[in-house]
Amino acid sequence: MTKRFVFPFLALLTMMIAAPHAEEGGELRVGGDSGFVPLTRDKPYIYVIHEGSSVKIQRIQDPNYELSGYFAKTIRKCPPFCIQPITPDPRVAVVGEVELFDFMENELRNGKGLLIDARTPSWYKKGTIPGSVNIPFTELSKKPNSPEMDAMLKRFGAKPRGEVGFWDSLLERWGLSDAKYKTERWDFTEAKELVLFCNGPACGQSPRAIRGLLAADYPADKIHYYRGGMQLWELWGLTTVKPREPVE
């Protein structure tokens, strides 16, 4: 009779003592002893839509995986392939892989964000991060107010303001109406959050694209820079995709 109560009590006590230690030990909670390497401690994998299909993003499940090929080489001619500063502009936030996973699961999924592979098509077609779209930096470095740049801003959700009335202009100048995301020509209130990347920390393509966007008045706090780019993405053995659609 006593045993019936003592054993469950002892088992419960053991679990209560053991649980915090397992947490502190830094062991993988996902997958347990299976050897599965998750994206993060609590995220085994995520799904994103790429070119209309669902793609699972996860670490490559090969304990012997090593970075190889182009991205394993770290010495290249400089210029032009020089190590980039942590951010192309102090107003632009830098993100890492974990923040990118969150972005994919939130802003990208609900249509409020865009993941931009800012490399030229010849690079993009070799493989990219799932969920990204290819908008080469050459397209994003067009002159501010040029028709090409205007079309790009519209694509990102910015709205042309047209003629701003005298009173609206005055209220905005006095800070009496919300003008945080408004410029003389554009309303960026509904503009998408952008994450731009290219080949990695020694790649100047996305920094150029970011500078082009800033020159066109795109709000800096809606631009994010994934500095690790393809090099770090592949270093971690994360899923890449080859674009299906023909690239011009």
Place this chain on the structure above:
Amino acid sequence: MPGCSARLLILLFPVLAVSWAHAEEDDYLRALEAEAERIDAPEPPRPGRNADSGVAENRGDRAAFESELQKHKGTYSFYQTLLEKDKAEVYKAYREGASFAKIRKMIISRKLHR
């Protein structure tokens, strides 16, 4: 006369600055494209890396490896769909003396988890 040429230089400066910027942009694009083309070329063997592995040196080139792989139709069809960098990785493992079972496992792993 010197004052005249200085004035001309000042007038031409914006034009020159724009053309220099374009030239820089063009050079950068050219360097990028050249680098992108270089990746498509098969990686040349690196003797330094394999110096301690006699097996690797005797295992032929990548074309020979691929023709060998074609004998295993299923594995080869998976291999064909891999990214260039994954193919290079598989070939590197082959050169380093990996068994066919390991090569097959690598190909399947890259195919399923990419």
